Amino acid sequence: MHDRISAPDFDTVWTKIEKQAGELSRSTAWMGSWSGKGLLLGLPAVLGVVLIFVALLSFFLGAPLFGLLCVVVGLALMVPSVMVGLRHHKAASDQHAQEVVTPMIEALAESMSATSSTGQEAKLQASFDPQGGIPLGVLSRSGFIRDPKARQEDFISGTFGDTQFMLSDVKWQSSEVELSDESKARLERKxxxxxxANNRRLREEHGRHWRYYKDRQQRAGSLLDFVPDSVKNTVQEKYREFEAMTEEAGPSMVMFAADFHKDFSSTTYLLPRKTEPRAIRNFTEDSAAGDGLEPMELEDPGITKRFTGWTSDQVEARYLLSPELMLxxxxxxxxMGSERIAVSFSGSWxxxxxxxxxxxxxFTLDTDDDGGFTVAKAIYEDLVTFLSLVEHFNLNTRIWSKA
Known part of the structure; x- marks a missing residue:
């Protein structure tokens, strides 16, 4: 934590949520157990996975009808049990957000503060919407979000001192990025x-009869043509529901946006050298030039190791990226323990x-069997860390005033 930031000790917050967290921990313990209800849901899922594996092996060995049967039975076993498990997990997550996370944010809003080097105190004001997200226009202006329409949750907004901020969990795996013509051509070449390569492998294995085996492969793929459209549509609908639920529990891209108190005339980016193509946009020299950007030489070795810099104004960028801010x-x-970090300065944010x-x-399962204490403490420390970014980046210090 920043040495000028004051936040309630977690133990004092825990007394307000211990009962709710403990009840939730006990009521969801079966989800991580291979007995009782956990076994009833887990066993069909495991059998379904085994049958899907057998199906893939059957297609490879030239038994497509048996493979198709295994797929149908495997999905019939796996999908309902997984869906029921995910529904229970979502219900627990909703309850956790209301009864555990919300009180923690309320406690921070009541007591979290920061004292500037000049002695001025900044107080936190924040609200929490588990199903909300940063407005699309604000998110788009970051310039590096690959898909601003990706699913969001756990939206926190408010002010810390005089600085307006927004914080959201962007589920980047739900991204539906439209491919460029160049990307489509690359995929077609692949x-x-x-x-x-498949033709070559078939020729090596079967000699002059390779076309017969290729035809068998194609016939296996066409077996789905015999499945009624109503059945395929139902399966697709259930799969979309299943996909949406798994995305909610998937990895996070925590997005923080704050008013920098200056309307920039330029745009500046620090983009990660370790990329995550579905989450964070990156530039080539040609694409950057098309956006009016040019490479920026970064003097700090730590920053250079992690980021590539791009800017439309070298002078303003160097003023923005002061040694203190880069540190x-x-x-x-x-x-954060991640090398996949992106930073931008755009508009006034x-x-x-x-x-x-x-x-x-x-919400995550209580594997420590401590009434949810460890789970809640980890989330609380994350909240303090992210909400401290306003002070950590010194955004309350008025370097500029808006024009």
Whole structure:
């Protein structure tokens, strides 16, 4: 935590949520158990996975009808049990958001503060919407979000001192990015290469009879043509529902946006060298030039190791990226434990996003069997860390005033 930030000790917050967290922990313990209800839901799912594996093996060995039967039975076993499990998990997540996370944010809003170097105190005011998200227009202006329409949750907004901020969990795996013509052509070339490799493998294995085996492969793929449209539509609808539920529990891209108190005339980006193509946009020299950007030389070794810099105004960018701010960005990156971090300055706002491999702020099973204490404490510490970014980046210090 920043040394000038004051936040309630978690133990004092825990007394307000201990009962609710404990009840939720006990009522969901079966989800992580291979007995009782957990076994009834888990066993069909495991059998379904085994049958899907057998189906893939059957297609490879030239028994497509048996393979198709295994697929149908496997899905019939797996999908209902998984769906029921996910519904229970979502209900627990909703309850957790209302009875555990919301009181923690309320406690922070009541007591969290920061004291500037001049002695001025900044108080936190924040609200929480588990199903909300940063407005599409604000998210788009970050410039590096690959798909601003991606699913969001756990939206926190408010002010810390005089600085307006927004914080949201962007479920980047739900992204539906439209491919460019160049990407489509690249995928088509990849498909052609794979087809040539498959033909070559069949020739090596079956000699002059290879076309017969290729025809068998194609016939196996066409068996779905015999499945009624009503059945296929039902399966597709259930799969979409299943996909949406799994995305909610998937990895996070925590997005933080805050008013920097200056209407920039330029746009500046720090983009990660370790990329996450479905989450964070990156530039080539040609695409950057098309947006009026040019490479930015970063003097700080820690920043250079993590980021590539792009800007439309070298002078303003160097003023924005002061040594103090670059040190703060490096410090926060170390604390987050992720190299997939992006930063931009656009309009009058600073945008900071970190891609994480796990779901953040949301309900997880109590594997420590401590009444939900460890789960709640981890979320609380995350909240304090992200809400401290306003002070950590020194955004309450008036370097500029708006024109």
């Amino acid at each position: 498909k052609q290469r794979e087809e040539r 703060a960005i490096s410090d926060v990156a170390d604390r 600073m945008y900071f996003a970190v891609v994480l491999d796990e779901d953040r702020f949301s």
